[in-house]
Amino acid sequence: MRTFGYKQSGLDHTIFIKLKEGKVTTLIVYVDDMVLTGDDPGEMKLLQEYLAIEFEMKNLGQLKYFVGIEIARSNRGIFISQRKYVLDFLSEIGMLACKPAATPIEMNHKLGIFPNQVPTDIGRYQRLVGRLIYLSHTRLDIAYGVNIVSQFMHAPSEKHIDAVYRILRYLKRSLGKGLLFSRNDGLNIEGYTDADWAGDQTTRKSTSGYFTFVGSNLVTNRRLLQDHVQKLNSEDLGIEYTKPMKLHCDNKSAIEIAQNPVQHGRTKHVEVHRHFIKEKLDQKIIQFPFIK
Known part of the structure; x- marks a missing residue:
């Protein structure tokens, strides 16, 4: 795939992506099954011909079932x-x-x-x-x-x-x-995050979670009993996004600490993360609207 001009995703090594003239072609590999998708029919045809030389392959047509997941299409979008x-x-x-x-x-x-x-x-x-x-x-x-x-x-x-x-x-x-992935032209990125403070009955650790949407479609979600936050990267797909990403949070103190440098004395144990977040705020990459 790399020989044929595709880039291997840094987030998932089973995904290969090619950007050409503003269009995207993506190949996903799972053991001996592959899913090919994108908005460049010509490139997809070339890739299938190239792979057919390297491997014995069979085109099963439009994706309907993959590793236990059912896929249905309609005018509203794709439902899995x-x-x-x-x-x-x-x-x-x-x-x-x-x-x-x-x-x-x-x-x-x-x-x-x-x-x-x-x-x-x-x-x-x-x-x-x-x-x-x-x-x-x-x-x-x-x-x-x-x-x-x-x-x-x-x-x-x-x-x-x-x-x-x-x-x-x-x-x-x-x-x-x-999950429904609906048709829409918007690329607004919004996230929601929350935590149950000291909710674990055994260790009194907090369980945090977050969801990220592009338009109205869910693209990432996670719940974790940990002390760090994952960083989201959309560079693989070549998405150019100029508006600040909205991260909805119900903790006013966390929002104030992220936005106000005067608060830094209270947060020495998370100094690196605080500076990272403050930098993204100043660059208008993210915003923190409050949600109840």
């Missing part, structure tokens, strides 16, 4: 879901006829690791949570619950696996949910 994956999953573990749950996790749950907890089958727990982690790529409505249960992989209890079963029962109720 994992309905078949969920049905197969529930059938394999004998929960296809289970009683549905209204929500994926109990509100104000108190899950943690405590003395004298009743252990459960660790192998089964890890297999179930592993499959839920993969499913949460298109099912963001379960992502928070999956993030919680995945924190107990090394020492699960009966309460933990009950929480896993609740997620599965919720999936039975909501088979058809997924």
Whole structure:
């Protein structure tokens, strides 16, 4: 791919991108399957001919199903879901006829690791949570619950696996949910971030999360029990964006610290990150609108 003029993505090494005369062609590789997309039909045809010389290939036509993800198209845009994956999953573990749950996790749950907890089958727990982690790529409505249960992989209890079963029962109720990537001409970039302060019952660490949208379409999301923030890079796709990116935040103190250099004395432990953020504010690359 590099020989043919394609650049390997620095964010995901299975993605190869070529920019030519303002148009983009992208190839994604997964084991022995490839997805080719872009807005340059001529370049896509040349690439297919080139690859056919190097490998024995078969063109399966328009993408409909890929690594457990279903793709449907309409005038509104592209819809991806994992309905078949969920049905197969529930059938394999004998929960296809289970009683549905209204929500994926109990509100104000108190899950943690405590003395004298009743252990459960660790192998089964890890297999179930592993499959839920993969499913949460298109099912963001379960992502928070999956993030919680995945924190107990090394020492699960009966309460933990009950929480896993609740997620599965919720999936039975909501088979058809997924993500819609709608048609639009806007490139407005907006992000939303939040954290539950000291919410972990065992370590009292905070779980933070963020979502990033281009136009009305979700492009990145993450929940993490960590102490650092990921940096987003759109250079691979050659996107030129001149307006400030809006990062919606519900923490007025965090916004003030980021914007006001007088506050720096209170934040020596995050000095490097604070200077990085302040620099981007001054360059008008990002803004911090407050959201309740």
